[in-house]
Amino acid sequence: MRLKLVPEKTSFDFFQRSKLWLGISALMMVVALVSFFLQGLNFGIDFRGGTTIRTEAAELVDVGAYRDALAVHELGDVSITEVFDPTFEEGQHVAMIRIQAQDDGEAISGEMIEALKATLETVAPGIKFVSVESVGPKVSGELIQTAVIAVALAIGAVLIYIWLRFEWQFALGAVAALVHDVVLTIGVFSELQIKFDLAIIAALLTIVGYSLNDTVVVFDRVRENLRRYKKKDLAEVLNISINETLSRTVMTSVTTLLALISLYVLGGDVIRGFVFAMIWGVLVGTYSSVFVASAILLKLGVKRDWSKPSNTAGNQFANIDA
Amino acid sequence: MLQIDLWKRVLIWLVCAAGVILALPNGFYTRVEQANDAAAEIIAKGETPERLEAIGQWPSFLPSGLVNLGLDLRGGAHLLAEVKVEDVYEARMDALWPEVRDALRPERATVGTFRRQPGPADQIRLKISKPEGMARALEVVRGLANPITTLTGVGANDIEVSAQGDILTVQLSEAEKLASDDRTVRQALEIVRRRIDEVGTREPTIQRQGADRILIQVPGIGSASELKAIIGTTAQLTFNPVVGRGSDPDAAPGIGNKVIPSLDEPGVYYTIEAAAVVTGEDLVDAQPSFDQNGQPAVNFRFNTSGARRFGDYTAENIGSPFAIVLDDEVVSAPVIQSHIPGGSGIITGNFTIEESTNLAVLLRAGALPAELEFLEERTIGPELGQDSIDAGKIATIVAFIAVLVFMGLSYGLFGLFANVALVLNIALIFGMLSLIGGTLTLPGIAGIVLTVGMAVDANVLIFERIREELKAGRGPARAIDEGYSKALSAILDANITTFITAVILFAMGSGPVRGFAITLGLGILTSVFTAIFVTRLIIVMWFERRRPKTIEV
Numbered sequence: 001m002r003l004k005l006v007p008e009k010t011s012f013d014f015f016q017r018s019k020l021w022l023g024i025s026a027l028m029m030v031v032a033l034v035s036f037f038l039q040g041l042n043f044g045i046d047f048r049g050g051t052t053i054r055t056e057a058a059e060l061v062d063v064g065a066y067r068d069a070l071a072v073h074e075l076g077d078v079s080i081t082e083v084f085d086p087t088f089e090e091g092q093h094v095a096m097i098r099i100q101a102q103d104d105g106e107a108i109s110g111e112m113i114e115a116l117k118a119t120l121e122t123v124a125p126g127i128k129f130v131s132v133e134s135v136g137p138k139v140s141g142e143l144i145q146t147a148v149i150a151v152a153l154a155i156g157a158v159l160i161y162i163w164l165r166f167e168w169q170f171a172l173g174a175v176a177a178l179v180h181d182v183v184l185t186i187g188v189f190s191e192l193q194i195k196f197d198l199a200i201i202a203a204l205l206t207i208v209g210y211s212l213n214d215t216v217v218v219f220d221r222v223r224e225n226l227r228r229y230k231k232k233d234l235a236e237v238l239n240i241s242i243n244e245t246l247s248r249t250v251m252t253s254v255t256t257l258l259a260l261i262s263l264y265v266l267g268g269d270v271i272r273g274f275v276f277a278m279i280w281g282v283l284v285g286t287y288s289s290v291f292v293a294s295a296i297l298l299k300l301g302v303k304r305d306w307s308k309p310s311n312t313a314g315n316q317f318a319n320i321d322a
Numbered sequence: 323m324l325q326i327d328l329w330k331r332v333l334i335w336l337v338c339a340a341g342v343i344l345a346l347p348n349g350f351y352t353r354v355e356q357a358n359d360a361a362a363e364i365i366a367k368g369e370t371p372e373r374l375e376a377i378g379q380w381p382s383f384l385p386s387g388l389v390n391l392g393l394d395l396r397g398g399a400h401l402l403a404e405v406k407v408e409d410v411y412e413a414r415m416d417a418l419w420p421e422v423r424d425a426l427r428p429e430r431a432t433v434g435t436f437r438r439q440p441g442p443a444d445q446i447r448l449k450i451s452k453p454e455g456m457a458r459a460l461e462v463v464r465g466l467a468n469p470i471t472t473l474t475g476v477g478a479n480d481i482e483v484s485a486q487g488d489i490l491t492v493q494l495s496e497a498e499k500l501a502s503d504d505r506t507v508r509q510a511l512e513i514v515r516r517r518i519d520e521v522g523t524r525e526p527t528i529q530r531q532g533a534d535r536i537l538i539q540v541p542g543i544g545s546a547s548e549l550k551a552i553i554g555t556t557a558q559l560t561f562n563p564v565v566g567r568g569s570d571p572d573a574a575p576g577i578g579n580k581v582i583p584s585l586d587e588p589g590v591y592y593t594i595e596a597a598a599v600v601t602g603e604d605l606v607d608a609q610p611s612f613d614q615n616g617q618p619a620v621n622f623r624f625n626t627s628g629a630r631r632f633g634d635y636t637a638e639n640i641g642s643p644f645a646i647v648l649d650d651e652v653v654s655a656p657v658i659q660s661h662i663p664g665g666s667g668i669i670t671g672n673f674t675i676e677e678s679t680n681l682a683v684l685l686r687a688g689a690l691p692a693e694l695e696f697l698e699e700r701t702i703g704p705e706l707g708q709d710s711i712d713a714g715k716i717a718t719i720v721a722f723i724a725v726l727v728f729m730g731l732s733y734g735l736f737g738l739f740a741n742v743a744l745v746l747n748i749a750l751i752f753g754m755l756s757l758i759g760g761t762l763t764l765p766g767i768a769g770i771v772l773t774v775g776m777a778v779d780a781n782v783l784i785f786e787r788i789r790e791e792l793k794a795g796r797g798p799a800r801a802i803d804e805g806y807s808k809a810l811s812a813i814l815d816a817n818i819t820t821f822i823t824a825v826i827l828f829a830m831g832s833g834p835v836r837g838f839a840i841t842l843g844l845g846i847l848t849s850v851f852t853a854i855f856v857t858r859l860i861i862v863m864w865f866e867r868r869r870p871k872t873i874e875v
Contacts, residue, residue, distance in 0.1 A: 002731070002733070002734060002874075003731035003732045004732070005732075008793075054706065056705070087709070087712075087713045087716075106695055106696055107696050107697060107698055107699045108699075110545070110546065110550060110551075111547075113547065114547070128703070128705075129701075130702075130703035130705055130706040131700070131701060131702045131703055131706050132545070132546065132699075132700070132701040133699070133700040133701070133702075134546075134698065134699050134700070135697070136696070136697040138404075138697050139402060139697045139698050146830055147830075149830065150827065150830035150831070153826050153830070154822070154823045154827075157822045157823075157826065158819055158822060158823070161818065161819055161822060162819070165815055198831075198835055199765050199835060201831075201835070202765055202827060202835045202838045205823045205826065205827050206772065206823070206838075206842065208823050209819065209820035209842075210776070210820070212816070212819045212820065212823075213776070213779070213816040213817070213820050214816075216812065216815045216816045216819055217783065217812045217815075217816050220815055220816075221812070224808075244790070245786075247786055247789075248779075248782050248783055248786045251778075251782045251786070252775075252776065252778070254728065255725050255775045255776075255778050255779075256772065256775030256776055256779075257775070258721065258725055258728060258775065259721035259724070259725055259771045259772065259774045259775030260721075260771065260775060262717050262720040262721040262724060262771070263717040263718075263721060263768060263771045265717075266713060266716050266717040266720055267713050267714055267717040267767075267768070267771075268709060268710055268713035268714070268717075270394075270706075270710055270764060271710075271764050271765065271767075271768055274765060274768060278768070278772065
């Protein structure tokens, strides 16, 4: 007896309400962008400079007391949050202290850290600084730039690869889906004000890779079916292709989500934001390869006759059936 | 059809076996690490029974390469420093000034008297009293220039000399500045490396980043401040003639002189000549020792040229004081009692034993040519690293089991085949990481977990395809064969695109992010290999043995 998440044969019509789905996607993107421009992202120190200190103490964290104790140092904007995690042991109370970047281009000084520690010991004796990270404003600006370039490069490289392997309509569809995924992911980070740091950029690029993986598998089948069913119209071919690959799409999403969820629950709080981004990305990426990439491919239309080799002249890679 | 040549089969199993053997040491991490450390110590310091025992913990015929743990897993300190390359211009000008002075002195008849004017630190500005002699002054000073070789400019000189009215300006040329920047950063890199090696920590990463930055990562060190204390202290040792002693920090020093405080006498300031007689660069050795009163002190020795200059100076200036200056503070200013030949001496001061030891280390490692500015620093405590490893380990195991069970339930026997491949896949990732000396970071663990989830994708694609072929009425052998060949293009396209993003991440990212890119990229390679070679081979072997009439996927 097999576990089957998707029935043996399906024939859903994915384009019946394609306007609705595209509308929903567009709406969600608008919401994401509005949130991004109105409240921005909760940038971590990687991107805006500053210092984060992770403290560990045996007593409960008293955020107010910490804040009052630190006030004497006049550090400007200081945020203190208590961290909870199921993996913590009894009597392990963790807080994250974030301090804005100080004036000059440098990271925070060692003496300052010692002074902060001494101050905090008055309210929480035996407090430990388990990690201290400090990024000067000079570097953080460059890190933002590098991150933006990395994401743009990834999307550009993929656009070119798919264009070479398929047709430009496919490439546009795939990239539209990618932009959709990236925007929605950044949106969710802005809406929920989850800390956005360098690792999230890695997650974003992984989402780009994953979403693409899904899209390419569907497109590969579309290309094959376009050759097989020369008489059927494009919507039908797309529907057949998506239905045929549906079982695989669901299987892979489920195994990936299984792995990610276990990491989300058990992997500790340090990478929870990172894993959250990837879980969200897998969900959005799976959705977008069907409802965005294919829908756009349908709107753009595609050249139907794949049998004549002359049609792919000038595109030497299109015929390689690896 | 379903035939795989014998040599291919052997090769596939050999690759898998190699992966498992290379991954094996990571299963016994502490033991292998101790054995490796002992082996390194034996080479460096000779054999002891304890070291031999430690080395015996891991058989020598097995590979001993380990996956490096990143700072976020092991704990340690990370620093990104910018070398203030402009500092060197100033030192170069100060060193050039006596030469300019000596060259112009015999020309007084033509150029008149001359004085150095205050100006930007990276220039020498000279005012001459006879502007009509400027042409000659230019000629003389230009004669001090040395030609340098650059990629573009032929016949470029290291200094640029120009005149405006009665002011003559000397500064480094652009080409020389570029060359000087490069030298400075390299020298700083080397000195940082030597200082960290002196302290003897495990596998520090010291890399140049961009034009003028140095990335320093030292696992196992307590904090970034501690690391900065080791490398950041400039320990610039110089011996300068003393002009005067007083208590006014703002006293006018006169051109070519400067006022600096005393190290251990509060309120005392010395006026010294800025140009040093001998500098720390001429130092060949420095050792902690004790002076005749039993106080901690530092013994030092100069190289030949330093010794000659020091000897000449002491011979000519018996009875006058000179200052031993460390980082712009006067350690002591003894009066020269006699000619000191041989180039060795002793620095005394109010040192503790620890201070004298540190000072000796710093002097021995050489002075940093320029100041370092720390742009980024991170300290990760070992407890946090261990917590992350523990959490990561549990999460990976749970993810692994969940996927194994799910694959078994979904594809039955074929699912089990895929599971064997998945286990081999993880072994191959660790094997390759050990082989290339890759670094495992916390996001890297996430990359492995993600790979566990995605690695089955290739198999899923194939199995789904085989199901379709079976549904279409093909026989088992035919269905398997078609399934593989038809799924191949989708597998390759999908994985190449993901691989592209991994490569970009690797190229653009740093630290933990790069660790993630490595495991993701390796994971893609190994999962494609296991899906299209290993599972296929297992299925073919099973098929040959059983010859089933029907199969269920």
